[in-house]
Amino acid sequence: MTKKPASGRSRTNDPAGVRKRILDATADAFQKRGYHSTSTHDIVRAAGVTAGALHHHFPTKKVLALSVIQERVAQAVDKHWLEPVRSARGAQEGIRTAFEQIASALDRSRTILGCPLNNLALELCVADPEFREAIEGIYDNWRKVIADKLRADFAGTFDADALATFVIASYSGAIAQAKARQSTAPLRSCAEQLALHFRSRRMPKAKDARASRP
Incomplete structure (x- = not known):
């Protein structure tokens, strides 16, 4: 017979599953309430685990975060x-697809909670260098993927990293406004303006530029 601890929760020999439940519950709590307003007791209750299990996998709240x-x-x-x-044929298509898929998913949800990366960046980056390093690492990778796609698409003298930063900053601002308004309209408007910006640059595709050389 399975023994139960005093809390009434069944003990199971599934450490990977317990760890996953803790991470999922914590990510959800941080997205809804933020890091500082989420207690370890909240996480234990939401994940359906014991305090001992939580501290076994994550000795401190910071390690968990x-x-x-x-x-x-x-x-x-x-x-x-x-x-x-x-996976897109070009950067513009990929950026447009990301905006559209996110906006469509949010239209189906009842509440817009914002971008989890943006939310935690605003809350944690000033207070702790380890949080800042972890969050900036995600931004760096995000920026690199977009910049690499832009370089593959376009020839000429332009700063792909700066343009990728502009795209991410535009999205971050739009999702913050969407959260404030509880509407996806800012996301859709931002996507349209980015498309206009790309068209106005009229940068030739790299392969076309190479083909035009003597």
């Missing part, structure tokens, strides 16, 4: 931004 940033927030950025950009 860093794991959430590295394993859940980075994963979300990869799924919703990096993969659409990587």
